[in-house]
Amino acid sequence: MDSPIKCLGKWFDSSLSDKANVERIRSQLQEGLKQIDKSALPGKFKAWLFQNALLPRLMWPLMLYEIPTSSVECLERKISKHLRRWLGIPPSFTSIGLYGRSNQLQLPLSSLVEEFKYAKTRLVVTLKQSQDSSIRNAGIETRTGRKWSASQEVEQAEKRLQQKDIVGITAVGRQGLGSSKITLWSSAGNMERRRMVQDEVRAAEEEDRRAKAVAMGAQGAWTKWTTTERKLTWADIWSYEPLRIAFLLRSVYDLLPLASNLHRWGLQDHPKCQLCDTTGTMEHILSSCTTALTHGRYRWRHDSVLQELADKLERERTKKRPRQKPQMIQFVKDKRRLKN
Template structure:
């Protein structure tokens, strides 16, 4: 109630500045216990501060001038020539004392260049701290995904950061993730962040989170319930390489087209087996979620297109096998080599003769047992010499021998305790197992 009295007292003095779209902004805005005054001239600001001083003194309230900031712009530049006062105390100028409000830093430059540099420093320092810890690599990757990345989403949404800068930051984070997972530096980002790959990892792309956050900002400003914010014409700048507003328009057009096409059956699905939300039947909250999902889907489609273009690491796109998704529960159970092996095998990064020759570590790409090219597929399953020598079934046979020995021991124990049980004879490889079933009474 007291904040409303202060706001109304300041509103009576003057109206706010006029925007390019022709709307007058309110001269006084309150949020919790914070109050923001916006005027066209510094004289109007003094009128409002005088009214606030009278009302606050009458209510026995006191402003904290040291925690407040004044921003005066003259000829497009900030100046501290004019001093504003409240309750006989000077308000510090933002030119000398930058301030952080709602997670965003404001300084004399009125630009986000310094803030972008701070974000880069935050990413680099965070990765260095995680890397210097004595934790295993998978724990370091978990810290990045659940501790560092969530702290970057809010500043990425607020500041005017070009998408090319975010791509450079993603290359830095990808390099650390590859190091922590024990996979080669040549491993592409498609394998790290793809959500429809043959082997899916639980990591989020920094570029995808940036585009989703900027899309969310555009929708928040455009669909705001406050008419003055909705009609103010605020532009979300993301550089020349990618535009958030154009992406939102494309996502809306794609969703409207899906309504025209309708819900289609996939494979042997019956009618109504899949429930898909429709654009014309969704409310504002659902539409916002659908647009963000469409943006993520566009990023995934771009990753799939890059995977098809890659010869070795994208060979899995032609496989007809079931996808596998590695969860954090699976990763906790894996040893480092056991974790890196499936990643390297799916993307053809194991040290096969062909890969060693491609990497310049071997002169001849042929198989060590035959004269055919030693590709990963040839080494693992199609070498005729290895098949003849029993190399492919060696591990399988050893496991069967261990199982047979264990069953034989259990059979002897049961036979000593109950001689009437059936007798099962396990013999060595190459012989036939004979089973005698118990006689029915």
């Protein structure tokens, strides 16, 4: 009654419920985001602090305590709001662009909901595969609210993996027979099965994000592209200027202040291009405007890029480098010939 008790990393109070712990997690997140936001660092470094400092501290209590999935989604919305402001993108930017793993442009950010589901399924599988029979037969329930159930997700993942065993190895695209190898569920050990179930949960979460992206009109247009995927690392983000990161994200998800977007947002009366009467979409402005082509604007843009590359190559060519002495190879004579 006087003070809570901590056992195995979990706090217990007189109510024997996790409401106070859920509030503690919420306040910890708000305080962490507030401290990161108040720092004098650029926005990209603030995003790195969340990913590598604040998020790992939240995962352990999220796995232990009985917190509903809807509450975790509310926490993720607060996180996404800060990430959008730190990266310089508008509030309408979809969260699929922040946390997607199959997008054309992938950021090194993790979704709190996905990590929560990943941790809960790991807890369910760990208790299910425990070597202690009393723990396996104790009937411990991992409660995650009505919206999503960790135990049901584990069962569905196991069924999908068993179905993959029946289907066998399939070739994708131009792969030859036997070019890919997979781990079968029937022959996998406990550690491998645990990893396979967790990977299946991540794949299901990414599939839901992909389905939502296909249903989007403007910000989901990248699902129809045939270009290769691009994964941004933290080293890439650190080397970019803030405006360059914002422009890259806005251009991929069609959020640039183009004539068509300004008209859709109610900031302009017509969606026409300033040079011609065609609708000013991003494709039209970048490569389809006949007036810009006639005036040589596209050629000037390409020549500017080539000039920058030529200057860089010329500086590297004329750079003085220290001469290195040639390394001589010392041959060793055959001992048998010397004896003869």
